[in-house]
Amino acid sequence: MSLADREFDGLLVLPHVRVQNANAISSPLTHGFPSMTAFLGFMWALNRKLKAADIPLQLEKIGVICHWHQEQVQEGYVRTFHLTRNPVAKDGSTAAIVEEGRIHLELTLVFQIRAIMQEGEVHLLFCGDESLRRKAAWMIRELVGSMRIAGGTVLPPRPGPGVRVTPALMGWPDQEMDQRTLFRRLRRQWLPGFTLVGRDDLMQRRLEQLRLQDPEVTVLDAWLDLSRFNYRSGRDKKDRVIWTHDRPEGSGWIVPIPVGYAALSDLYAGGQVANARDQTTPFRFVEGVYSIGQWIGPHRLRRVQDLLWWGEHHEDGLYRCCSGYESPSADGDDESPSYPPVSAETL
Known part of the structure; x- marks a missing residue:
């Protein structure tokens, strides 16, 4: 288990x-x-x-x-x-x-x-x-x-x-x-106070929206898109220039976060790699893994598991921090606002 x-x-x-x-x-x-x-x-x-x-x-x-x-x-x-x-x-x-x-x-x-x-x-x-x-x-x-x-x-x-x-x-x-x-x-x-929770679901949803505009959009594009405010110029009724962004009102405090490491090499036995921290622990080269997180007030959490994090190790070399947060959308009560479609040309 x-x-x-x-x-x-x-x-x-x-x-x-x-x-x-x-x-x-x-x-x-x-x-x-x-x-x-x-x-x-x-x-x-x-x-x-x-x-x-x-x-x-x-x-x-x-x-x-x-x-x-x-x-x-x-x-x-x-x-x-x-x-x-x-x-x-x-x-x-x-x-x-x-x-x-x-x-x-x-x-x-x-x-x-x-x-x-x-x-x-x-x-x-x-x-x-x-x-x-x-x-x-x-x-x-x-x-x-x-x-x-x-x-x-x-x-x-x-x-x-x-x-x-x-x-x-x-x-x-x-x-x-x-x-x-x-x-x-x-x-x-x-x-x-505020607690940091994982929101992998937001990145997956944003990726699907962007791919409706351009099938070549990658996960990195979706991550960068959620990590920033995309401002665009326009004109109001009085023909004055105004600037607006695509971050929906009430979207929350969304931030890019590192969540672990992914293997770049095989697992070497202790002592095989020179200048390692010690000569007994197995060693492998890794790169960072990123996702999207959100800062939420504790009063908005529904269960204690929502704020908890733990580590998991997969056989393919993925070392990841996992969040127990479940979006209210999983119960049919979606409080997460939807982002408007954006052309991939602006990425």
């Missing part, structure tokens, strides 16, 4: 985690927020920390709610990163500047968790012992404080009016009505 369909035991919520100088360059083509691959890597690193601390929990999926961000850039039509001045070289010449994008964040991290069976029984963490769950949650929060998230430093929590900083470890109810009640309470606690 894949992670997409597996039942889980509970949730771990780490509210208002402050991160300083995280990596804002998520890929060679995108910037503005760390990639979901960075958060999945953080989750796997935290899993190793939990095992070393003898905490019987397995983190399976992660959701990210962003409450505040401050990208270190010079504002303007063209944005430039705030870069550090490195010391001069040995001969006194100016050292080369390596462009580094940084961003300060305040995040709520939500993990889908599964209890590790001990002696054939579920651990006491999910048997009604609230004090034990509270202690474990704070232990995990302290472990997170010693780690890095997307290359950024985790700062101590900063309590404030209406800001929850207490971590929570909770079991997931069996009854659907209880699940909905709990999720409604959690959604209110995550406001104000």
Whole structure:
């Protein structure tokens, strides 16, 4: 059974985690927020920390709610990163500047968790012992404080009016009505904020629309089209020049995102490739995989799976971050606006 369909035991919520100088360059083509691959890597690193601390929990999926961000850039039509001045070289010449994008964040991290069976029984963490769950949650929060998230430093929590900083470890109810009640309470606690979800369906829909105009349109064309506002000039009733774009009203906060890697070579055994990170782990060359994401307010989510991400590995060499978000259109209630047809000549 894949992670997409597996039942889980509970949730771990780490509210208002402050991160300083995280990596804002998520890929060679995108910037503005760390990639979901960075958060999945953080989750796997935290899993190793939990095992070393003898905490019987397995983190399976992660959701990210962003409450505040401050990208270190010079504002303007063209944005430039705030870069550090490195010391001069040995001969006194100016050292080369390596462009580094940084961003300060305040995040709520939500993990889908599964209890590790001990002696054939579920651990006491999910048997009604609230004090034990509270202690474990704070232990995990302290472990997170010693780690890095997307290359950024985790700062101590900063309590404030209406800001929850207490971590929570909770079991997931069996009854659907209880699940909905709990999720409604959690959604209110995550406001104000936005969560990033995957919208592969929008790109597929846009690709089909563009191919009605030009059968030669590629997936890259659809991705670029959704990543921008396509402005065109026209004239109003008074013969004045006006500019309009094809992004429908209410289309949401749609962004291009990296979602993983695709293999460019066969899988080499450890030690076959020179200058690899280590000589024991298998190695292969890869390239980035891109898709479309959308920032959505937590109050618009219908179920907890909508905000969660997990990693999948396919035998053909695809390493991909998968989103559990399901568009309302899947139930016949389509809230996603349709883009108007556009001639491929404008791509």
